[in-house]
Amino acid sequence: MAGAQRGYAAGPALQGREAAPPGALGAPAPLPGHRYTSWVPTFRVAKTGFRFNAVHSFPNDHGYDRLPHGHDYEFTVMLEGELDGEGMLYDLRGLKTLVEYAVIAPLDHRNLDAILEHPSLEALASWIWEQLRPAVPAHLRLGLTLWETRSLYVEFWGT
Incomplete structure (x- = not known):
């Protein structure tokens, strides 16, 4: 509930809210040793x-x-x-x-x-x-x- 008060959506259904930042409840966790933005496309x-x-x-x-x-x-x-x-x-x-x-x-x-x-x-x-x-x-x-x-x-x- 606290996440919803900050404008973050918990879970996959965003329902018009902004996406949760890295590490927030419902957001994908970054890979160990990687920054959230270090995703390399394949x-x-x-x-x-x-x-x-x-x-x-x-x-x-x-x-x-x-x-x-x-x-x-x-x-x-x-x-x-x-x-x-x-x-x-x-x-x-x-x-x-x-x-x-x-x-x-x-x-x-x-x-x-x-x-x-x-x-x-x-x-x-x-x-x-x-x-x-x-x-x-x-x-x-x-x-x-x-x-x-x-x-x-x-x-x-x-x-």
């Missing part, structure tokens, strides 16, 4: 439309997935971090070339059973991430979204 860029066709099977499955079957995979690569000195996160043309060489060429029209011990969507996303990570600067987070069908996908950010 950006996330994504390159979509990477595609390849591949076949896989699950021999221990009791349904139709035990037989070899194919998918038209599609994935998006995401990079997150701070901008470089030229105001960019990463050269997306270079990313396209990297993906075509390191991921699409080895997977397109291949049998994933010969590449992955367990050719699940999750294992495939991890494999793709591992191919790309060495070429992406360490200060950037690397993630991807991989679709196996229109209604089945996995999102992976690695470690």
Whole structure:
């Protein structure tokens, strides 16, 4: 109540009042060792439309997935971090070339059973991430979204 008397709003609903200052009830607490105004913006860029066709099977499955079957995979690569000195996160043309060489060429029209011990969507996303990570600067987070069908996908950010 005391905060409301000073014109500060407690909680997320400001209801026309001014926002609470740092440290006030209902205001976000500053990070340890940081001033409230030291927030550094990060950006996330994504390159979509990477595609390849591949076949896989699950021999221990009791349904139709035990037989070899194919998918038209599609994935998006995401990079997150701070901008470089030229105001960019990463050269997306270079990313396209990297993906075509390191991921699409080895997977397109291949049998994933010969590449992955367990050719699940999750294992495939991890494999793709591992191919790309060495070429992406360490200060950037690397993630991807991989679709196996229109209604089945996995999102992976690695470690």
